Amino acid sequence: MRGVLFDLDGTLLDIDLEIFLAAYYRALVPVIMSTSPTLDPETSIAALEDSVRTMMTPHPGRTNEDVFQSRFLEITGHGIAAHWEKFENFYLNVFPGLDGTTGPAVGARECVETAIELGLKVALATNPIFPLVAIERRLAWAGLDDIAFDVVTSYETSHATKPHAEYFRETVHHLGLDPQECLMVGDDRVLDLAAADIGMRTYYVGSDEDAVADYRGDLVQLRSLLTQLEKS
Numbered sequence: 359m360r361g362v363l364f365d366l367d368g369t370l371l372d373i374d375l376e377i378f379l380a381a382y383y384r385a386l387v388p389v390i391m392s393t394s395p396t397l398d399p400e401t402s403i404a405a406l407e408d409s410v411r412t413m414m415t416p417h418p419g420r421t422n423e424d425v426f427q428s429r430f431l432e433i434t435g436h437g438i439a440a441h442w443e444k445f446e447n448f449y450l451n452v453f454p455g456l457d458g459t460t461g462p463a464v465g466a467r468e469c470v471e472t473a474i475e476l477g478l479k480v481a482l483a484t485n486p487i488f489p490l491v492a493i494e495r496r497l498a499w500a501g502l503d504d505i506a507f508d509v510v511t512s513y514e515t516s517h518a519t520k521p522h523a524e525y526f527r528e529t530v531h532h533l534g535l536d537p538q539e540c541l542m543v544g545d546d547r548v549l550d551l552a553a554a555d556i557g558m559r560t561y562y563v564g565s566d567e568d569a570v571a572d573y574r575g576d577l578v579q580l581r582s583l584l585t586q587l588e589k590s
Contacts, residue, residue, distance in 0.1 A: 365544035366484035371500040422513035465577035481509035486516035521552030
């Protein structure tokens with residue numbers, strides 16, 4: 359094994375996604391509404407959710423950012439790119455305050471550091487539906503913002519999302535490795551364990567007893583396993 363792909367939310371970052379997303383949407387709606395006087399809260403949230411769903415369908419050759427922004431423009435008649443300074447200000451100054459339900463997952467830092475010390479290439483394989491500035495902030499919440507990941511997937515550069523095979527192929531390609539040389543670590547049986555479809559080994563840190571993975575356990579146990587797999 360030569361590379362490890364780490365999911366972020368629920369894997370390296372301890373987070374209640376339902377609570378977080380509700381707070382995120384509430385905080386983001388005023389920014390969306392500020393781009394046009396014709397937008398109301400309900401329309402803004404509906405446009406946001408529809409654009410995310412569209413971004414998560416296959417779109418070969420187009421970045422996730424392009425698909426998201428194009429769909430948002432189609433729905434609302436207003437583009438995000440023209441108002442990006444407002445959104446950037448949100449992610450720099452408001453988004454950091456949404457960390458109330460988050461924190462580093464137990465063993466996360468030690469596990470990533472062990473992988474790097476073993477000479478393995480490491481990717482932050484978070485589902486790339488957020489801009490990089492938001493991913494960097496969530497890395498800070500996980501206490502990992504100083505870690506030099508070889509690859510960080512974001513919506514600006516990725517051309518697919520989980521659980522599509524193209525997402526995993528693209529991420530592994532950026533690592534310069536083959537799928538068979540990599541391990542995907544994640545907590546979501548649908549989004550993360552789909553990496554097995556292209557020949558990657560999987561490590562499951564979730565709670566679903568019926569999830570099928572090559573290995574399962576916590577991040578503390580993964581540290582020991584990495585030492586064994588690095589030799590294989």
